[in-house]
Amino acid sequence: MTLSLPPTQNNRFHYNQYRCAAKNPLHCEQSQRSQESNLCSKCLFPSVLPEQSKLRGQRGTYVIEEFLTVRGLGRLYRGYQELEDRSVIIREYVLPTRCFNTTEIRQRQRAFAGLTGISLADGRSQDFRLITPYDAIADQSETRCYLITLDDYNAYSTLQSQLPQLGTMPAIQVRRVIAQILQSLELLHRQKFRLPNGQIEAQLVHGNLSLETILIQPQTEWHDEFVIYLTDLALWERLFIPTQLALPKLTIADDLKALGQIGIQLLSGKSSDSDLPCSPAFEAFLLRLIGAGQPFENLETVRQVFKQLPPEPISESKIAPIELEQDDPKHKINWKKWGLLCLALLGIGALVWWLSLTLRPKPRTSSERLVPKIESVSDIPSGRFNYTGEQRSLWSYVSRQKNLIQQGKNLETILQERQPKLQLNYQPEETIESAIEKVRSQQAEFLVTSLIDPVGAEFDTQNIAYxxxxxxxxxxxxxxxxxxxxxxxxxxxxxxxxxxxxxxxxxxxxxxxxxxxxxxxxxxxxxxxxxxxxxxxxxxxxxxxxxxxxxxxxxxxxxxxxxxxxxxxxxxxxxxxxxxxxxxxxxxxxxxxxxxxxxxxxxxxxxxxxxxxxxxxxxxxxxxxxxxxxxxxxxxxxxxxxxxxSLAVVSARNNARPPVGRKFASILRTIEGQSLLDKTGLIPLSKTQKNSLP
Incomplete structure (x- = not known):
């Protein structure tokens, strides 16, 4: 079944000021990079970055390995973080000079650095299935900005790309998609968030919901067990839309309307349909979302109505059967020959499939990059460094209490034995405020703390356990x-x-x-x-x-x-x-x-x-x-x-200072380090790491 989907909001703008043969210079296969600059030699639009390009951010340097695709207003690359040897997905945005003047470019780059990334204002870590950045880079030397994310989720397929391949989604699975989006929106709309610039937002609107901003692990057919992720929040995506395009103020109602449109598109493959393949109650619910019925008062009402919907009937497939003509003696099919031919084709297809799985390079994932041993962590800064924390704290107990891991030894001693290159001196403070100030004033390189209160955008945090x-x-x-x-x-x-x-x-x-x-x-x-x-x-x-x-x-x-x-x-x-x-x-x-x-x-x-x-x-x-x-x-x-x-290592976002905190976190995030923390009673960071512990 081939579907023709309506264009998403992100694809409406194609940089018409540039005379690109493909009408979309972001993803132009004919683009030829100039030797003198990172511009297309034909239309002068910012071209795809070459492999091994390096990007310097607040949290480290990132190397581009390969270009993946274009999604909305950004290009996606696979890469890794130097020193940490950590897989990353890089999302590149452009501010082309024919669409933005110099003042607009600088203003938007500054805004990008201050808006890109959100965290709960109360310091909690909660998974609401929204792809959030690990690092943000506003490249002042070029008209580009970059988002760095750690997980491969950001390179997953969009529902926009999966739908034409797999056909319309059954109503039961569509309801699963709606339920997961509602959970994420409930957190966005109800919680207080802290932005990198320190600003507190009482609620956030996604503002950019569509089939293209919902990610799912690539499927071969629709099935019940899947998790979706929301991405490309309008908070920063809209920075890259030229000012001559009118941008309305975003509201919660926009998210709800988009939710209804997503449900209808998944069911029918079109933006609207008078006869949706679902129960009448679910159809009425979707129509209310898009404003075709009595509007919902708020998200809570949406959630309650959705929760009370009757189950979808289990019906037979609606795909029309292929009608066969009556046999004609002159054209009677030799089914035996056809059967042998089909078996041969199946065998060839299976061989090709097996070879493709065997020979193609597999993308590196975060779990594959887990370093097994503490001694394997490289590039340890030389010298003796002070670090801090709170005097009466979990870390003070975990690091200094003897016999938790080994008779007569504490974690501090064991880490020193297994990585003698890292020379640390723990000097805790009476209060967390004093400890933070000590890092800020460079009296200590980093602190270890239970991540309860926000520490500010000037600091980098790396979780080590729960x-x-x-x-x-x-x-x-x-x-x-x-x-x-x-x-x-x-x-x-x-x-x-x-x-x-x-x-x-x-x-x-x-x-x-x-x-x-x-x-x-x-x-x-x-x-x-x-x-x-x-x-x-x-x-x-x-x-x-x-x-x-x-x-x-x-x-x-x-x-x-x-x-x-x-x-x-x-x-x-x-x-x-x-x-x-x-x-x-x-x-x-x-x-x-x-x-x-x-x-x-x-x-x-x-x-x-x-x-x-x-x-x-x-x-x-x-x-x-x-x-x-x-x-x-x-x-x-x-x-x-x-x-x-979370228990986290907190260090200053300052590349001029030695990366002692990052290296200490890397040591504790190795499989061996996680095993040691597990023995103290702490929870390892992931199921993968727990299952890998010796």
Whole structure:
């Protein structure tokens, strides 16, 4: 089935000021690069960059390996980051001089550097399937800008390119696409975001949704299991549209209308269709999105209506059967010969397919570039360097506590033994603000911190592991009938936590538990308390109540001390104590029970899972069952655990300074480094890395 799709918004503009034979100089196969400049010798449009071209960014230098394709207003290249030997996808934008004057070019390059890239304002790391940049380069020597992304997702196929090859998408799969886009839009529209220039945006509009800005791993046929990614946010894409084109203000309604158009195009292959191959309810939903029915009030209404749609009927394929003519004795087909010919063709086709898989070069992916050994990290700067962090912090514990990995040694010592070239001196500060200032003033080369608060656009951050808050109560298997885990069914909601830590709940019977008075504990690490305030308490009124209660009724203890104290309170005083601390310190003991967490209307997420993949329950004796459960790696690595956070190396974005922080992060991101961090209780960065650990 061959489809002819309507042009997407990005393809409407083809730089008409340039007399390109292909009418699209971005992707002109006849383009011939001038020897003197990176311009087409025929029309003088900025040409495709040659292989081995180098681009210098804030986070390093990138080398172009090959040109891939054009998507919208940008070219895509595959490349790698020097020194780090990390695969990257490079997206190139051009500001051609016949479309932009000198002032416009400089203004847009400055804006590009300040707008390109977004992060959650509260410092959380959350996957909302939007391709976000690793680095942004505004090349002042040329009329070009570049986006660098780490994952191969940015080189995936667009739905625009897949649809003509595979035909229209079945309604069930279209609903899966709509559901995933809605999840991403919900985060974009509702969260506060910090831009690289420090500006906070209360909400963001994608503004550029189309089949061409939705990426999917290349398919051979439509199937149920796929993940889509949104890309090319209008926030920076619109910078490369000439000013003579009228650009309307973007609204949430634009995203919703685009969502409806995407659904209709996937179902019919056209921008509109009066008889869509789907249920009447789904068709009415899509028509409402594009404004052909009663408009939706907001995204929440869209989500609720979509959630309540009846299932799509499972129907037979609508592809029309091929009608065969009646046999004519004069032209009777010799089916035996045809069968042999088909078998021969199938055999040749299979051979060609196998050879193409065997002989063609495979693109390098991030997982293939994992460095196995710490000693393999090269180009270590010579000299002795200071780095910093927070005095009472997770990293101070992880790096200096002996016996976590090896008897009589700490992580600091082990890293020094395995990479003696890197000479580091850890000098922690009392507060995170002091540590950041120390890096800014060049008294320290980098800091290691739990990435809770934004550190600013002037700094580069590289995650090295994950951790999270574990909320726990006493676990006494001998007295389990009256224990809190049983009464709470092994879980607790954010609402209940807020009520407990603001003094609204003073006895567990108030929420259906045993008649036990409540006693509250918090960890001595300030960064963990900040996580709790930001994620659980959230509003200023609740935070103030908590801080006031902290002065009189909340005890502060190091996490290990609170483990013992919570159990002692229950067994000796019949007090129902509750505390929270880092999972890396709570995991591995059985004095307390870490509760599953419920955020809003979402399902509970347990920090620990049995080997079967099921969450632990209060009926399990955590002491005798040791070795049969572990941390919920997937929930942390996909940002699904509500109180997770990243541990990161933070260094100044200044190429004039030695790349000590980047090298330290590279060491910890090796398979060997991830194994060491895993043994301290931290969560490795990815499933691939976890499965590769020795």
């Amino acid at each position: 951790d999270g808050l574990a909320v726990f109560v006493a676990f006494s298997y001998s007295n389990r009938d009256n224990s809190l885990p049983r009464f709470l069914n092994g879980q607790i909601s954010f609402k209940q936590l807020k009520q407990l830590y603001t003094g609204e709940i003073q006895n567990w019977k108030q929420i259906g538990g045993a008649d036990l008075p409540v006693r509250l504990y918090i960890p001595a690490e300030p960064e963990l308390v900040r996580v709790f305030e930001q994620r659980v308490l959230r509003d200023q009124q609740s935070i103030q109540k908590f801080r006031k209660l902290r002065e009189s009724s909340i005890s502060e203890l190091p996490t290990f001390d609170s483990l013992r104290q919570v159990l002692r309170d229950f067994e000796q005083e019949q007090v129902g104590s509750i505390a929270f601390g880092s999972l890396s310190q709570v995991y591995g003991q059985c004095l307390v029970y870490p509760l599953a967490l419920i955020e809003g209307n979402r399902s509970p997420v347990a920090p620990l899972l049995l080997d079967s993949g099921k969450p632990i329950t209060p009926q399990i004796d955590l002491c005798t069952a040791k070795g049969s459960y572990d941390r919920n790696f997937l929930a942390f690595q996909t940002q699904g655990y509500p109180l997770m956070y």
